[in-house]
Amino acid sequence: MTEPSPLPRPTDSHAPIRLCPDLPTRAGFDSDHPLAQGLVGEEGPTIAHLGDLAALLPEPVSAPLVIDADATGPWLLAMLAALAESWPGGAAALRGALCNDALDLCRGPATPPWSGEAALDLAADTLSWSRRALPGLRGARLRVAAPRDGDALRPLVAALHSGLSLLAATARRERPQHLRAAATGVEFLMPGSGPGDRAAGACLSELWRALLLERHGPGFAPPKGLVLYPSDPEAQGFADTPLPGRDALHTALLHRETSEGAAAWLSRPAAISPAPPAPQDIDAARNAALARWRRERDGNAVQKSLLALREAAKRGINVMGPSVACAKAGVTTGEWAATLAGALPPATPAAPAIALTSSGERMAACARLDAATRGLSRPLTLLLVRPGLDARPWSGHPLLRAAQECGVALRDCGARRMPAEIATIAYRDKPHVLIFGLSNPQSVEMANATILALRKAGFGSIPMFGLVAFDADPPLLQELHAKVTLRNIHETAVDEFLEDLSRMVISGNALPDRGLT
Numbered sequence: 001m002t003e004p005s006p007l008p009r010p011t012d013s014h015a016p017i018r019l020c021p022d023l024p025t026r027a028g029f030d031s032d033h034p035l036a037q038g039l040v041g042e043e044g045p046t047i048a049h050l051g052d053l054a055a056l057l058p059e060p061v062s063a064p065l066v067i068d069a070d071a072t073g074p075w076l077l078a079m080l081a082a083l084a085e086s087w088p089g090g091a092a093a094l095r096g097a098l099c100n101d102a103l104d105l106c107r108g109p110a111t112p113p114w115s116g117e118a119a120l121d122l123a124a125d126t127l128s129w130s131r132r133a134l135p136g137l138r139g140a141r142l143r144v145a146a147p148r149d150g151d152a153l154r155p156l157v158a159a160l161h162s163g164l165s166l167l168a169a170t171a172r173r174e175r176p177q178h179l180r181a182a183a184t185g186v187e188f189l190m191p192g193s194g195p196g197d198r199a200a201g202a203c204l205s206e207l208w209r210a211l212l213l214e215r216h217g218p219g220f221a222p223p224k225g226l227v228l229y230p231s232d233p234e235a236q237g238f239a240d241t242p243l244p245g246r247d248a249l250h251t252a253l254l255h256r257e258t259s260e261g262a263a264a265w266l267s268r269p270a271a272i273s274p275a276p277p278a279p280q281d282i283d284a285a286r287n288a289a290l291a292r293w294r295r296e297r298d299g300n301a302v303q304k305s306l307l308a309l310r311e312a313a314k315r316g317i318n319v320m321g322p323s324v325a326c327a328k329a330g331v332t333t334g335e336w337a338a339t340l341a342g343a344l345p346p347a348t349p350a351a352p353a354i355a356l357t358s359s360g361e362r363m364a365a366c367a368r369l370d371a372a373t374r375g376l377s378r379p380l381t382l383l384l385v386r387p388g389l390d391a392r393p394w395s396g397h398p399l400l401r402a403a404q405e406c407g408v409a410l411r412d413c414g415a416r417r418m419p420a421e422i423a424t425i426a427y428r429d430k431p432h433v434l435i436f437g438l439s440n441p442q443s444v445e446m447a448n449a450t451i452l453a454l455r456k457a458g459f460g461s462i463p464m465f466g467l468v469a470f471d472a473d474p475p476l477l478q479e480l481h482a483k484v485t486l487r488n489i490h491e492t493a494v495d496e497f498l499e500d501l502s503r504m505v506i507s508g509n510a511l512p513d514r515g516l517t
Contacts, residue, residue, distance in 0.1 A: 039442055092133070112347070131181045163188070167215075180219050369505075380408045444480055
């Protein structure tokens with residue numbers, strides 16, 4: 001890779017330095033992987049190995065470091081510890097925090113290929129290890145989301161659930177005394193710093209302390225800075241939002257812990273304008289530098305360190321020590337993630353149980369869909385495809401759940417599929433309707449490539465539906481719009497979606513556009 005620019009140092013020594021790499025790095029892919037195309041360096045620096053991190057931090061830092069790296073957070077922390085060994089005071093002098101919410105991670109674009117339980121175990125490894133090796137760095141900073149529609153209960157419950165799940169995973173892997181030490185590495189970050197946020201933070205802190213005592217016994221002393229507040233006075237949070245009582249919060253938490261519907265679908269993201277493509281010479285130089293790094297490192301040391309990492313992951317041993325060894329040997333981000341993916345239990349798609357109201361319109365739409373499919377030789381089958389790197393779950397969205405409740409068979413071919421793979425699956429399964437889950441500009445480009453691959457495979461004509469989950473500029477969708485019926489997933493009602501499916505089955509063609517608002 002081309003050498004990244006050093007991270008800007010804050011003028012205030014107490015202000016943190018934020019380390020948030022691009023999506024391919026956060027998801028565990030090197031820049032030369034096909035799924036990284038178009039996303040390298042878009043949202044942050046590309047960090048493929050220890051050399052990249054050293055270029056970003058060429059000098060020792062005294063300011064706190066906040067690592068926000070999703071699936072590869074443990075890996076970036078391991079590389080940081082390896083880099084800081086040569087700094088004054090060594091790695092033990094590092095200050096800061098790792099944003100390490102395993103439950104939220106499994107609902108985002110950088111969702112790892114390993115299971116949610118494995119993600120929690122990995123987060124528990126990181127929390128325990130950081131308390132011992134990096135005492136000045138908190139191993140789990142959990143963000144409390146801002147309330148939506150005046151609902152202060154949901155974000156507080158989600159944060160508590162994440163913290164308690166992390167400590168439960170830690171308790172399975174650590175002795176009680178180590179668990180007590182690990183618990184001091186958990187902290188919560190509120191969305192704002194006004195009076196409403198401080199009242200909500202006090203409520204969260206009080207219940208957190210009570211739950212630690214209830215579930216793990218005495219001896220737990222939450223840190224003084226358990227709840228943090230942003231320094232930005234403009235940050236919006238719990239202002240003018242009525243707070244739930246402690247009993248209501250506790251009851252909602254217990255319900256969430258036992259409910260299959262705990263994973264709510266993501267809120268609407270901000271508008272995205274496609275970034276101009278990177279010049280080909282920059283991409284070529286970046287990938288040439290990555291290839292040179294692989295050639296010049298000690299291949300035997302790399303293989304030995306990856307083998308030790310794999311064995312630790314398979315045997316349930318803390319993977320952070322082996323990860324630091326991997327960083328020193330020159331292992332890349334993609335190699336680290338691929339090794340864990342091969343050793344840890346894989347993710348299994350589980351659609352959350354979403355209760356849908358049965359209105360008269362809904363029943364009528366289901367009846368019309370049933371009538372439209374009556375002549376088919378098998379149940380109406382939808383194939384959900386999610387081209388590109390964004391791996392957030394889709395099958396639990398209310399639109400798709402409503403179709404299933406009307407007797408439609410939904411098949412999800414899985415995330416991070418290349419166009420040729422999708423064409424092969426579609427040719428094998430022969431669905432009645434192909435549904436594209438479009439999360440970002442890259443997924444739109446890969447959807448166009450998928451349609452081309454389908455035509456080359458001789459698949460023939462098939463109704464295709466595109467659910468757009470981001471605010472895309474119209475020119476980006478122009479090519480796809482000519483072949484696929486596009487709907488904004490945030491603006492389409494369930495009844496409208498069912499009606500669209502009925503008309504698609506009857507006509508066998510795309511539908512007129514109602515507009516993407």
